[in-house]
Every structure is written in C-alpha cells, then in structure tokens.
Amino acid sequence: MIKHRSITILKTTTAAYIVLLHLSSWMPQITTLPQGAPETVCDTMLPFHGQGIQPANTAPPFRIEPSAGTIGQGQTLRVDIVGVPNDLTFGGFMLQARSTSTPNQIVGQFNPSEDGLSKLMNCEYSVGNSVTHTSTTPKRVISLEWQSPVDFEGEIVFNSTVAQSYDTFWVGVPSVPVRVVKRDIAPVGPTTPRPNFTQNTRPTYVPDYVPPAAAATPDDPFYDGCGTSKNCFGSKDGCVDSKSCDFVAAIKVIGDTYEFQLKSKSKDAAYVALGLSDDNKMGNDLTLECVPQNGKVSMFSSLTSAPPAGQYGANRAVVPQSSARLIESSVVNGVIYCKAQRDPMTKVGDKVFDLQNNKYFLLLASGTGLKENSVGYHDLGRVPSDKSINLAELADLGGASKLLLRLHGCFMIAAWIGTTSLGIIFARYFKQTWVGSQLCGKDQWFAWHRICMVTTWSLTMAAFVIIFVEIRAWSGERNPHAILGVITTALCFIQPIGALFRPAPNSKNRPFFNWAHWLGGNLAHLLAIVTIFFSVKLTKAELPEWMDWILVAYVAFHVIVHLIFSITGCSADNKQAKRANDFPMGNMGHHHGMRNNMKSDRKMDAPFAGFRKGLLAVYTVVLILFVIALIVIVALAPIEDAFDSLKEKLNS
Numbered sequence: 001m002i003k004h005r006s007i008t009i010l011k012t013t014t015a016a017y018i019v020l021l022h023l024s025s026w027m028p029q030i031t032t033l034p035q036g037a038p039e040t041v042c043d044t045m046l047p048f049h050g051q052g053i054q055p056a057n058t059a060p061p062f063r064i065e066p067s068a069g070t071i072g073q074g075q076t077l078r079v080d081i082v083g084v085p086n087d088l089t090f091g092g093f094m095l096q097a098r099s100t101s102t103p104n105q106i107v108g109q110f111n112p113s114e115d116g117l118s119k120l121m122n123c124e125y126s127v128g129n130s131v132t133h134t135s136t137t138p139k140r141v142i143s144l145e146w147q148s149p150v151d152f153e154g155e156i157v158f159n160s161t162v163a164q165s166y167d168t169f170w171v172g173v174p175s176v177p178v179r180v181v182k183r184d185i186a187p188v189g190p191t192t193p194r195p196n197f198t199q200n201t202r203p204t205y206v207p208d209y210v211p212p213a214a215a216a217t218p219d220d221p222f223y224d225g226c227g228t229s230k231n232c233f234g235s236k237d238g239c240v241d242s243k244s245c246d247f248v249a250a251i252k253v254i255g256d257t258y259e260f261q262l263k264s265k266s267k268d269a270a271y272v273a274l275g276l277s278d279d280n281k282m283g284n285d286l287t288l289e290c291v292p293q294n295g296k297v298s299m300f301s302s303l304t305s306a307p308p309a310g311q312y313g314a315n316r317a318v319v320p321q322s323s324a325r326l327i328e329s330s331v332v333n334g335v336i337y338c339k340a341q342r343d344p345m346t347k348v349g350d351k352v353f354d355l356q357n358n359k360y361f362l363l364l365a366s367g368t369g370l371k372e373n374s375v376g377y378h379d380l381g382r383v384p385s386d387k388s389i390n391l392a393e394l395a396d397l398g399g400a401s402k403l404l405l406r407l408h409g410c411f412m413i414a415a416w417i418g419t420t421s422l423g424i425i426f427a428r429y430f431k432q433t434w435v436g437s438q439l440c441g442k443d444q445w446f447a448w449h450r451i452c453m454v455t456t457w458s459l460t461m462a463a464f465v466i467i468f469v470e471i472r473a474w475s476g477e478r479n480p481h482a483i484l485g486v487i488t489t490a491l492c493f494i495q496p497i498g499a500l501f502r503p504a505p506n507s508k509n510r511p512f513f514n515w516a517h518w519l520g521g522n523l524a525h526l527l528a529i530v531t532i533f534f535s536v537k538l539t540k541a542e543l544p545e546w547m548d549w550i551l552v553a554y555v556a557f558h559v560i561v562h563l564i565f566s567i568t569g570c571s572a573d574n575k576q577a578k579r580a581n582d583f584p585m586g587n588m589g590h591h592h593g594m595r596n597n598m599k600s601d602r603k604m605d606a607p608f609a610g611f612r613k614g615l616l617a618v619y620t621v622v623l624i625l626f627v628i629a630l631i632v633i634v635a636l637a638p639i640e641d642a643f644d645s646l647k648e649k650l651n652s
Contacts, residue, residue: 036132042123064175089138092163267334275363280384290338297329359388409634411463416528423452432606491524
C-alpha cells in the first residue's frame with residue numbers, strides 16, 4: 001500500500017512539473033513585462049524580451065495623439081495612446097517627448113496618472129521625463145498628461161514603444177510634431193482636462209498633419225510689436241524688418257516697468273548682451289548679460305570698463321544684481337533668449353542710470369567666450385545704435401555709422417596694395433628707362449617713385465589717425481593686426497624723413513643709406529600685406545573669408561612680375577657687358593673717344609626698355625583692378641548683405 005501511494009505521489013508531482021514547465025514556456029508569448037520598462041532602456045526604448053525577439057517591422061496599428069499642435073512653455077498637454085481599430089488592445093508601452101532638432105534630448109515631464117495604469121521613469125537623471133505601464137492588463141486607450149519645460153522653445157515629437165504582446169511590439173512609434181512656444185503667445189485657456197473615457201466608444205481620430213518639409217516656417221514672435229509697442233535693435237541694419245538678426249534686443253516700457261528682451265541665434269554664442277551708454281563707445285556702460293549655464297540661462301548686470309583701462313571688460317561686482325530680474329529664458333539648439341525687467345533707476349558707485357529721464361545709446365554685443373566673472377570679447381559682433389533715445393519713446397534705430405572704419409581700410413589698401421607696390425617697381429627696375437626724360441626736374445623713375453611713396457605716407461597717416469578717432473582705444477581683439485599696423489605705420493613715418501637726409505651720391509655713407517632705405521621700405525611693405533591678411537579675421541571689419549584668396553592672388557601676381565623684371569634686368573646687364581667687351585680694339589687707345597661712347601651709353605635706355613614699359617602697363621592695370629576689388633569689399637562690408645540687397649532691388 002505504501003509503495004502504491006509513493007508511486008501515485010511521484011506521478012502527480014511529475015505531471016504538475018510538466019504542466020508548470022509548459023506554462024512557463026507559453027506565458028511569455030502572451031504577456032509583456034508586467035511591471036513596465038526598466039530605466040536601462042531609456043535611450044533605445046527597446047524591450048529586452050527573451051529569445052532574441054526583434055521589433056515588428058510592419059506599420060504600427062497604434063497612434064500617439066497629442067491634444068494640440070502648439071503648447072506654451074510650462075503648460076500641460078494630453079497625450080493618448082490608442083489602437084487604430086478601436087477594439088485593438090495593447091499590454092505595455094513606454095513614452096517620451098524628444099526634441100526634433102536633438103533627437104536624443106528628452107524634453108519635459110509627465111504628471112502621475114490617476115488611474116494607476118502608468119508610472120513615471122527617471123531617464124538621464126531627470127525626474128518623470130518618461131512613462132511606462134504598471135501592468136499588462138489589456139488596454140484600448142490610455143491618456144497621459146505631459147508638461148512642457150519653462151526654458152524650452154522648439155518642436156518635439158512623442159516617441160513611443162507599444163507592445164501588443166510579449167513577442168509583438170513596435171519601437172519608435174511617433175506622434176505628429178508639437179511646437180512649444182513662449183508663454184506670451186501660447187493659446188490662452190485652461191489645460192485640457194484628463195477625459196473620462198469608456199472603452200469601445202472613443203471615435204477614431206485622424207490628425208491633420210503637414211509634413212515638416214512642406215510646412216511653412218513660422219514667424220519669429222520675438223519681432224511682434226517692434227516699432228509699434230517696443231523698440232527693437234538688431235545686429236545689422238534692416239534685419240529687424242526682415243526678422244533675420246543674428247542677435248537682437250527689444251525694449252518695452254509699461255508704466256514704470258522696463259522690460260528687456262535679448263536673443264542670439266548663433267550656435268557659437270556664449271552670451272548676448274545689451275549696454276546702455278552715454279555715447280556710442282564702450283566704457284562705463286550698464287549692461288544686461290544673458291549667459292547659458294548648464295542648460296539654463298543666467299542673467300547678470302555689469303558695468304563695462306572705461307577705454308583708458310586697456311582691455312575692455314565687464315564688472316558684475318559693482319552693480320546690484322537685484323536691479324534687474326529674469327522673467328523668462330531659454331536656450332534651444334544654441335538659440336539664446338531671455339526677458340528681464342530693470343528698475344527705472346540704478347546707482348553704480350557715483351554714477352546713476354536714470355532710464356526715465358535720460359537718453360542712452362544702445363550697445364548690442366555677442367561673443368563666443370566667457371571670463372571667470374564676466375563675458376568675454378564680443379567676437380561675434382558689437383553694434384552701437386546711431387543715436388541716443390529715451391527708452392519709453394519709440395524710435396527708428398539703426399547701427400552707428402562705420403564710415404571711419406571703412407575709410408581706414410580703404411586708405412590702407414590703396415596705400416600698401418596700390419601705390420607702394422607701384423613705387424617699389426619704379427625704384428627697382430626703371431632707373432635706366434626713360435633716360436633723358438624728366439618730370440618736375442627729376443628723372444621719370446624718381447618722380448613717379450616719389451609721387452607713389454608720398455601718397456602712401458599721406459594715406460597711411462590719415463588711416464592711422466582715423467582708426468584711433470573711431471575706437472578711441474587699443475583694439476580688444478586677440479589679433480596681431482593692431483600691433484603690426486603700428487609697426488608698419490612707424491616704419492612708413494620715418495622713411496621720408498630719412499630720405500630728406502640722404503648723403504650725396506659720391507659720399508662714402510651713401511651705400512649705408514641705400515641699404516637702410518631699401519630694407520625699411522620692403523619691411524614696411526611686407527608687414528603691411530601681412531597686417532591686411534589679419535584684418536580679414538577682425539570682427540568689426542565684417543570681411544568675407546574668401547577675401548584671403550584675392551590677397552593671395554595679388555601676392556602671387558606681384559611676385560611673378562618681380563621675377564620677370566629681375567630676369568629681364570639680368571639679361572639687360574649681360575647684353576650691356578657684352579657690348580662693352582665687343583668695343584673695337586682700335587678705339588682702346590683713344591681714351592677720349594672711349595669715354596664719349598660710355599657717356600652716350602648712359603644716356604640711352606637699358607636693353608629691353610620697350611618690354612619693361614609694356615609689362616609695367618599690364619602690371620598697373622591689373623594692380624588697379626585688385627585695389628578696386630578690395631576697396632569695394634571693404635567699403636560695402638558685409639559684402640554678402642550688399643549683394644542680397646542689390647538682388648532684391650533688381651528682382652523688384
């Protein structure tokens with residue numbers, strides 16, 4: 001009996017084990033992960049289901065449906081996951097909102113659900129920015145509530161993984177795009193409430209979706225009210241009207257409230273700042289700085305250092321930081337935006353900035369660098385307004401005149417690319433050309449050399465004075481242009497002074513003068529060309545980088561012409577030496593006759609004079625074309641904007 005019972009128990013246990021074994025191999029195929037997705041799949045959203053099961057590659061039978069296509073910063077939005085056939089159910093899901101411009105950036109956060117069907121996930125150390133299921137109970141519809149960030153502006157897409165069963169799931173199911181905009185232009189009204197829905201009764205929703213490639217680019221709301229309710233001032237003239245400023249400021253006054261808005265769309269920008277100045281130069285100005293830090297924008301008030309202090313700087317310690325308050329801010333894909341309010345009166349040391357009663361120039365700046373306790377140099381641009389205004393009065397603002405800056409560049413190009421290059425050619429290769437012909441009582445080569453060099457000296461001195469009148473200080477840019485320019489100007493200044501004291505032709509000191517004069521002139525010319533190359537990188541110059549290639553072409557042309565003239569000169573010297581060696585032997589005894597023949601040779605042009613004159617004509621024409629091209633680029637800088645403006649006029 002005992003033996004029989006033992007056999008019966010053994011059979012029962014074996015049968016139960018076999019049933020459990022079959023159940024364990026069968027259950028995973030009809031259930032999803034019962035407690036939701038783990039945070040280890042935040043990036044891929046790919047479920048780690050057993051047996052190497054891959055996501056389905058068919059069109060997903062589910063939709064992710066936001067309740068609106070536009071939402072304001074900090075507002076909430078309802079998001080539904082629903083099967084395309086109303087009776088289609090799903091067991092598990094995972095949902096995130098991701099930026100369309102930076103797909104790996106998870107945006108915003110979800111609110112806890114009231115029905116207990118979902119739970120929050122903390123991905124990338126952010127609380128509640130993803131959501132997943134809590135059970136595998138079949139669901140036809142699930143509604144979630146998502147809140148947009150207060151510092152994000154841009155387009156997002158809800159990205160989801162939906163599992164119909166353990167071995168049937170779809171990864172990367174997207175919603176239609178949703179645009180997050182500034183709160184002041186967001187739709188007014190209460191947040192869409194969470195619906196009380198009944199399964200099998202929800203109507204099918206087909207979103208009205210325009211593909212991104214065909215969608216129209218929305219207007220930038222920053223420019224709304226410019227010229228009608230607020231003063232706007234941009235990085236270049238006309239950019240406010242075309243809504244295309246690289247960086248821009250707006251000032252709106254409502255009663256005693258002074259509201260400042262700043263924006264920079266350069267992805268390289270480390271800050272954007274606006275200064276209030278008694279003049280249109282930097283120094284002792286009250287500034288407002290918007291600086292992205294750790295994904296958010298910080299706002300600071302500073303006082304710029306006066307020009308005599310040398311390098312420009314901004315001191316935050318001397319300005320009460322409570323005098324301005326940050327209201328809104330965002331940094332999205334490198335676009336910096338901030339809105340702040342400033343007190344009508346700010347006292348900084350002995351200086352009082354009275355916004356109600358005083359007029360101020362606006363100084364708008366942006367740069368790529370930061371210092372320890374201030375912003376760095378404004379290498380992306382600095383634009384002063386063309387006039388001072390009372391901030392409460394609407395005014396048509398443009399950038400301050402850059403005439404002196406442009407004249408400096410044009411004068412230097414005319415001097416060192418044009419007249420200096422030509423003057424060196426005359427002095428080096430034309431002393432034995434136009435022999436016997438004079439201009440103003442001097443040999444032709446010397447007269448033209450002196451005309452060119454006096455012109456160079458005059459233009460250089462004028463340009464040197466002009467640039468210091470314009471900036472009233474040493475350049476703050478990290479560019480050797482300024483120091484090289486000063487050295488070039490100094491060499492240029494002493495050249496004619498040295499020439500006034502040149503020794504007589506037969507003096508023993510004349511060779512030393514000749515070498516010193518030659519060295520000083522050529523060194524000044526070389527440094528000037530290098531200085532012009534460095535000017536292309538100057539922020540204020542606004543020159544295109546391709547201008548370097550024009551300068552390279554000029555240098556190559558100049559060197560080639562010098563080489564040809566040198567070869568021609570050597571050939572001429574050889575020909576003259578041969579002519580002297582071939583002098584008839586019969587005349588050797590007649591010293592007087594020989595001396596007369598040598599004198600007559602000196603009164604004749606050196607060989608190949610015609611070729612030299614022809615090459616000089618070609619060189620002069622090409623040189624003039626180079627000078628004209630470079631002056632046009634400098635005078636119309638930024639030349640690209642000039643071309644665009646001309647194109648618009650021609651089209652209209």
